[in-house]
Amino acid sequence: MKKIVLLWVFIFASCSSGKLAKVNGVSFVSSREEVAQHHIDPVLHVSANYAAIMPYGFIRDLDSPELVFDTEHQWYGERREGAKQYIEKMHQNGVSVMVKPQIWIHRGEFTGNMKMPTEEDWKQLEAAYEKFILLYAALAEETQSDMFCIGTELKTFVNERPEFWNKLIKKVKSVYHGQLTYAANWDEYAKTPFWSQLDYIGVNAYFPLCEKENPTIETLTEGWQPWKTKMRELATQEDKPILFTEFGYRSMDYTGKKPWLVDRNQMDVNLKAQADATQVIFGEFWNEDWFAGGFVWKWFMQHDQVGGHEDNRFTPQNKPAESVIRRQFANVKESSLKD
Structure with a gap:
C-alpha cells in the first residue's frame, strides 16, 4: 500500500508541475551503531526527501572473485540487519529510500577496474x-523501499x-517491484548497455569542470555545458530521466579539477569552492x-x-555547502507543496 501511495504522490507532483518530482537525497553512510532519531533530525533539517542506504560487500583485490557480505565482522549498518533498521527509521520520518548495495575493495581500489583473470x-x-544483490533486492521489497540500485561504478x-x-x-x-537504477561512474554512463531495462x-x-585553484561560478557553469548536453541527449534517446546517484564536491582548492578524488591529500580547505560548485549543480540541473x-x-x-571548517573532505555537513543544500531542498519542497 505504501508503494502505491508514493507512486501516486510522484505522479501527482509530476503532472501538476509539468516536471518530474525531484529526488533531494543524501547518501547516508553506514555506521557501527543503530540509527536513532537524533541522527535523522539533521536529514530532515535540510529537507531531504530521500536517503541512499548503502550496505557493503568486501573484496580483497581487483582480481579476486571472493565477495564477503552480511557477516558479523562488518559494521552494523553495512549488514542486512542494520540496513533494514536504517530504512525503517527513514520511512518512519517520511523519508523515501534508495537501497544501494556497494562493493569496497581493499585499500580503496577503484571498483571500475575490477577484472577477473579467468x-x-x-x-x-x-x-x-x-547473491549479494538479490539479498538486498529482497530487503528492498520487504521494507517497501522506493528505489533499488543494482550496482555502483562497475x-x-x-x-x-x-x-x-x-x-x-x-x-x-522478480524479487523487487519498485524503481531500478545503476550508479554509473561519470566516464561510463554513456556506454552502459542496459538503461532501457531500468x-x-x-x-x-x-565530472571534471575546470583546473582553477579557486573556481568561479562562471567557470564551473561553463565547465558543465558539454557534459550537460550529452546527458540531455542520452535522456532523450533512452526516454529515461537522469538521476545523480551521487553528486558532491570536496571543500578544497581545485575542487572542480578531479572531483572524484578520495585520497587523504593535504590540499588547502576551500569552503567557498565547495559551496559554489554545489550551487552551480543545482542551478544547472534541478529545473x-x-x-x-x-x-x-x-x-x-x-x-x-563531522565536517566543519577545517575539513577538506566530501561531506557538506557543518560547512557553507550544507546551507546551500538546505535552501535548494527547501525551495523544491515548498514548490511541490504549492503545486
Whole structure:
C-alpha cells in the first residue's frame, strides 16, 4: 500500500508541475551503531526527501572473485540487519529510500577496474554478486523501499559480462517491484548497455569542470555545458530521466579539477569552492524536466562530529555547502507543496 501511495504522490507532483518530482537525497553512510532519531533530525533539517542506504560487500583485490557480505565482522549498518533498521527509521520520518548495495575493495581500489583473470573466476564473482544483490533486492521489497540500485561504478564488470547483467536485472525484477537504477561512474554512463531495462539513468556526477585553484561560478557553469548536453541527449534517446546517484564536491582548492578524488591529500580547505560548485549543480540541473534529482555524497550519522571548517573532505555537513543544500531542498519542497 505504501508503494502505491508514493507512486501516486510522484505522479501527482509530476503532472501538476509539468516536471518530474525531484529526488533531494543524501547518501547516508553506514555506521557501527543503530540509527536513532537524533541522527535523522539533521536529514530532515535540510529537507531531504530521500536517503541512499548503502550496505557493503568486501573484496580483497581487483582480481579476486571472493565477495564477503552480511557477516558479523562488518559494521552494523553495512549488514542486512542494520540496513533494514536504517530504512525503517527513514520511512518512519517520511523519508523515501534508495537501497544501494556497494562493493569496497581493499585499500580503496577503484571498483571500475575490477577484472577477473579467468572464466572460472568471473563465474565465481558473478555467483557471489548475484547473491549479494538479490539479498538486498529482497530487503528492498520487504521494507517497501522506493528505489533499488543494482550496482555502483562497475565499468569493467559491466563491459566484460553483459549477459550476466541482463539476467541479473530480470532476477532482481522478480524479487523487487519498485524503481531500478545503476550508479554509473561519470566516464561510463554513456556506454552502459542496459538503461532501457531500468527506470533511471544513474550517474555518479564527478565530472571534471575546470583546473582553477579557486573556481568561479562562471567557470564551473561553463565547465558543465558539454557534459550537460550529452546527458540531455542520452535522456532523450533512452526516454529515461537522469538521476545523480551521487553528486558532491570536496571543500578544497581545485575542487572542480578531479572531483572524484578520495585520497587523504593535504590540499588547502576551500569552503567557498565547495559551496559554489554545489550551487552551480543545482542551478544547472534541478529545473530540467529530463533530470530526476540526486543524492549528496556523503552524509554521516554523527552530524555534530563531522565536517566543519577545517575539513577538506566530501561531506557538506557543518560547512557553507550544507546551507546551500538546505535552501535548494527547501525551495523544491515548498514548490511541490504549492503545486
